[in-house]
Amino acid sequence: MGQYLMAPAASHLSPGLPSRFFAALVVLFLLGPIAIAGIVAFSSGDRMEFPIPGFSLRWFAIALSKPQYIEGLTASVMIGVGDAILATVAGTGAALALNHYRFRGQSVVRALVMLPIAMPAIVLGLGLLFTLAVYDMQPGLLAGVLGHAVLGVPYVVAMVTAALSNYDRSVERASLNLGVGPARTFFRITLPLIRGGVIAGAVSAFLISFDNISLSLFITRGDTLPLRLMQQLLAYADPSVAAISTLLVLGSLAGMMLLLPLLLRKR
Amino acid sequence: MQWRTRMAPWFWLTPAGALLIPFFVIPVLITARNSVYRDDPMGFLVPAFTFAGYARVLSDSYYLGVFGNTLVAAAIVSLVTLLVAYPFAWLLARSSGSSRGFLLWVVYLPIYVSVIMRVFGWMVLIADSGMVNQALLKLGLIHHPVRMINEISGMIIGMIHRYLPLMILPLMTSLQKVDDSIMRASSNLGGGQWFTWWRVVMPISLPGAVAGTQLVFAGVLSDYVIPTLLGTTKFQLLAPAIYYEATTNAAWALSGAMATIVIVAVAAFLITANLILKRVAPWASI
Numbered sequence: 220m221g222q223y224l225m226a227p228a229a230s231h232l233s234p235g236l237p238s239r240f241f242a243a244l245v246v247l248f249l250l251g252p253i254a255i256a257g258i259v260a261f262s263s264g265d266r267m268e269f270p271i272p273g274f275s276l277r278w279f280a281i282a283l284s285k286p287q288y289i290e291g292l293t294a295s296v297m298i299g300v301g302d303a304i305l306a307t308v309a310g311t312g313a314a315l316a317l318n319h320y321r322f323r324g325q326s327v328v329r330a331l332v333m334l335p336i337a338m339p340a341i342v343l344g345l346g347l348l349f350t351l352a353v354y355d356m357q358p359g360l361l362a363g364v365l366g367h368a369v370l371g372v373p374y375v376v377a378m379v380t381a382a383l384s385n386y387d388r389s390v391e392r393a394s395l396n397l398g399v400g401p402a403r404t405f406f407r408i409t410l411p412l413i414r415g416g417v418i419a420g421a422v423s424a425f426l427i428s429f430d431n432i433s434l435s436l437f438i439t440r441g442d443t444l445p446l447r448l449m450q451q452l453l454a455y456a457d458p459s460v461a462a463i464s465t466l467l468v469l470g471s472l473a474g475m476m477l478l479l480p481l482l483l484r485k486r
Numbered sequence: 487m488q489w490r491t492r493m494a495p496w497f498w499l500t501p502a503g504a505l506l507i508p509f510f511v512i513p514v515l516i517t518a519r520n521s522v523y524r525d526d527p528m529g530f531l532v533p534a535f536t537f538a539g540y541a542r543v544l545s546d547s548y549y550l551g552v553f554g555n556t557l558v559a560a561a562i563v564s565l566v567t568l569l570v571a572y573p574f575a576w577l578l579a580r581s582s583g584s585s586r587g588f589l590l591w592v593v594y595l596p597i598y599v600s601v602i603m604r605v606f607g608w609m610v611l612i613a614d615s616g617m618v619n620q621a622l623l624k625l626g627l628i629h630h631p632v633r634m635i636n637e638i639s640g641m642i643i644g645m646i647h648r649y650l651p652l653m654i655l656p657l658m659t660s661l662q663k664v665d666d667s668i669m670r671a672s673s674n675l676g677g678g679q680w681f682t683w684w685r686v687v688m689p690i691s692l693p694g695a696v697a698g699t700q701l702v703f704a705g706v707l708s709d710y711v712i713p714t715l716l717g718t719t720k721f722q723l724l725a726p727a728i729y730y731e732a733t734t735n736a737a738w739a740l741s742g743a744m745a746t747i748v749i750v751a752v753a754a755f756l757i758t759a760n761l762i763l764k765r766v767a768p769w770a771s772i
Binding site for chain 1: 491492494495496497498499500501502504505506508509510511512513514516517520570573574577589592593595596598599600601602603604605606607608609610611613615616617647650651700704707708709710711714715724725728729732733738741742745748749752756
């Protein structure tokens with residue numbers, strides 16, 4: 220009996236050599252291409268090659284002086300920020316409605332706000348292309364913001380709902396009973412309590428928009444950064460694409476460092 | 487007061503409704519409507535009620551090929567990611583402390599890095615004179631460099647890399663529910679390792695596997711970048727084909743029909759997967 224008790228526990232708690240080897244292979248597979256792209260960004264050569272012939276920062280200088288990259292970055296940031304604001308307002312409201320109230324059609328609403336995750340983005344992009352014509356809108360920044368915001372809503376709803384799961388409504392009721400209006404109660408009580416989920420949702424919405432291609436193809440003028448980089452890779456693949464991508468990774472890491480204390484800070 | 491409480495949820499839902507109804511619900515409806523319209527030769531969409539678009543898409547060998555290719559690619563990518571992700575998610579669910587932190591970081595980082603940068607890495611690695619070919623040549627496994635870039639193989643490799651984390655994460659979530667006491671209970675009652683896996687671990691992990699497969703399938707269906715940058719036009723996939731029909735060819739009715747077929751297929755897939763799950767793993771509610 221004793222050996223039955225001990226044997227499986229021991230074998231499951233300490234992974235053996237083969238499973239460590241397997242894990243190392245998967246880690247190598249997942250990180251390898253990213254690391255290679257990061258290294259090629261520092262190449263002194265003219266081509267995409269690895270190992271690199273020498274170390275240089277010239278591709279960073281070239282990437283930052285390419286107007287199409289800077290314009291693409293500007294367009295992507297503008298669309299991403301607008302999308303994050305819209306998706307966060309819409310998603311937070313929807314999460315509060317679904318969490319706080321019981322109402323008719325609730326399950327339909329719940330399914331509807333989560334559906335953009337399951338919908339293939341290419342189909343949504345095509346639908347938006349058709350719809351823009353009906354609304355007499357042109358593909359561009361505004362269309363990009365609105366389309367990307369649709370994709371961001373389910374992520375905001377999921378994260379705000381998670382933040383609401385250990386949220387005590389009695390504080391909110393106390394505030395309302397004391398005669399504080401609903402709007403002030405929301406901004407003074409509810410929002411600070413669920414701030415972590417709201418920020419996480421906004422950041423997710425921004426990141427999803429920033430890397431989106433399938434939707435941007437149809438609803439922007441081909442001027443977002445991922446589209447510009449894709450065109451560059453199709454026409455002439457050089458290390459400038461890796462250089463700008465590496466800068467973005469470093470930039471977003473720095474952004475995370477700035478945001479993290481805000482997320483973790485206790486009230 | 488009563489009226490106010492009844493209307494309160496709808497007040498909170500107003501922004502979501504103002505965004506999702508005109509830019510999500512109506513686009514889907516318009517896509518379905520366009521699919522029964524007619525493309526005239528000038529590139530205009532003519533109101534009609536015809537299934538000509540569907541008939542063409544479902545009979546022409548080119549479009550059937552596109553659907554077939556996409557299904558094959560999605561099936562291969564799902565199967566490979568499932569086989570690789572399962573043991574890895576198991577290790578991840580069982581690990582703790584700093585090794586767990588590192589493994590989680592490894593899974594999240596690729597999601598965080600732009601897909602363009604990941605494709606760039608693969609372009610360098612699998613080029614004709616790239617590291618993969620040189621390693622294979624040195625090992626004597628091949629005598630000439632194998633062409634992988636702009637081939638089916640390169641595209642599949644890129645997709646496996648893109649979607650592997652999306653398979654690992656839901657699998658890990660459900661495998662974490664397997665705790666040591668259930669495993670011990672199974673072996674105490676005389677269950678061997680395979681029996682324990684088949685009757686205890688596998689059923690608990692099934693919802694994660696289904697969720698991961700759904701994510702990977704949806705990803706491959708709408709992937710435009712990887713087929714364009716790493717794939718070949720000889721093996722056309724759905725997303726580039728739809729984009730081409732809608733823009734270059736201006737065939738809105740035809741592309742509408744293709745998109746509607748995709749919506750129906752995705753819905754059918756989601757519903758069947760959930761029905762099977764309810765049957766096989768009734769405790770898992772999605």
